Amino acid sequence: MQTEKKIKPYKNGQISEKPYRFFGDYLWSKYGCRVLKLPINAGFGCPNRNIKPGNTGCIYCSDDGSASPSIKGISDIKLQMSAAKNNFDRIDVNTRFIAYFQAFTNTNAAVKILKETYDAAVRSENVIGLMIGTRPDCLSDEILDLISGYMKDQFELWLEIGMQSMHNPSLEFLKRGHDHRSTLDSVKRARMRNIPVCLHIILGIPGETWNDMMDTALEINRLEIQGIKFHHLHVIQNTALSAIYKSGHIKLLTMDEYVSTLCDFIERLSENIIIHRIAGDRSADSLVAPSWGLHKGTVIKAVNDEFKKRGTRQGFLYNDQSFFFFPE
Ligand code: SF4
Known part of the structure; x- marks a missing residue:
């Protein structure tokens, strides 16, 4: 006899077939x-790169600061957005767009310049949102006030902050140039202004145990943020991480290990948190390892299959730990 399929509704009453809130x-x-999302490279650079000669920032960071290949060689933001649109199939009159300030650190400029730049992007045709990727230590109160000014009904505002891990030794290994306290501080000040926050997390940082990664999941629940982007640690050409990897000193997660750890993480994650991304993305011409990262569709299917096998979903092992207080 076929049993009725039970699907847990989201908090807002929606029902999804997916085992996580996508x-x-x-x-x-x-x-x-x-x-x-229309990827933008505003050319703001990053305070963690080139502060002194030879400092190339985070050990995994590529020369292009994660800029999309679709806008390579284009400096004007509106032209970048047009080029990104041309890169999509099936755009019709109903399609809407989010201006996504993705490359490098998109709050690394004077407030006046940031305002002019964000304004130019959000005033473009059919843009209904603004997404700003940055570092926790590049978010002054003035900048957060500016960003909060874009909040309005039916407008999609997101502040993406690179947290990566709650463990300071991991942040030091990655040469992030900030500690976890800096993440806590920036999230606290963003949430005081009700800015929706999406945190970036890396799974598979050398030295981190399964328990360490699950601790990061619990920490994220306590921060009461709205979104998360998962990345597996991957090695890109011409990075400091590439040299370390080639020396044989670190081991990367296999796809099975990543899928299993990611599902463990998502099971512990509040179902209120929206998952923006399941794994990192990189083209074959610049990726050193792991090669399974080239097949994102396979990773997504493996995650869905794993949840199906377990009979679980996002939030299955969630415990409300709302006793958390931000440090002063
Ligand atoms: S903060 Fe971002 S842009 Fe800056 S070095 Fe790290 S990964 Fe690269």
């Missing part, structure tokens, strides 16, 4: 149309 589903249900 950003694409959230956008579709909120706007009723296809919403695409």
Whole structure:
């Protein structure tokens, strides 16, 4: 006899077949149309790079600071957005866009310049959102005030902060140039202004145990943020990490290990948190390892299959730990 399939509803009453709360589903249900992110490189650079000769920032950071290949060689922001649109299939009159300040550190400029730049992007045709990727130590109160000014109904505002891990030895290994306290401070000040926050996390940092990664999951629940982006640690050409990897001193997660750890993490994650990304992305011409990272569709399917096998989903092992207080 076939048993009735039980699907746990999201908090807002929506039902999803997916075992986790996926950003694409959230956008579709909120706007009723296809919403695409247009990657932007504003040329703001990063305070963690080139502060002194030879400092290339985070050990995994590529020369392009994660800029999208679709906008390579284009400096004007509006032209970048047009080029990014041309890169998508199936855009129609109903499609809407989010201006996504993705490359390097997108709060690394004077407030006046940031305002002019964000304004130019959000005033573009059919743009219904603004997403700003940055570091925790590059978010002054003035900048957060500016960002909070973009909040309005039916407008998709997100502040993406690179947390990566709650463990300071991991942040030191990655040469992030900030500690976890800095993340706590920036998240606290962003949330005081009700800015929706999406944290970036890396799974598979050398030296981190399974328990360490699950501790980061619990910490994220306590921070009461709204979104998360998962990355597996991957090695890109011409990075400091590439040299370490080639010396044989570190081991990367296999796809099975990543999928299993990620599902463990998501099971502990509050179902209120929207998952923007399941794994990192990199093209074959610049990726050193792991090669399984080239097949994102396979990773997503493996995650879904793993949840199906377990009979669990996001939040299955969630414990409300709302006793958390931000440090002064
Ligand atoms: S903070 Fe971002 S842009 Fe800056 S060095 Fe690290 S990964 Fe690169």
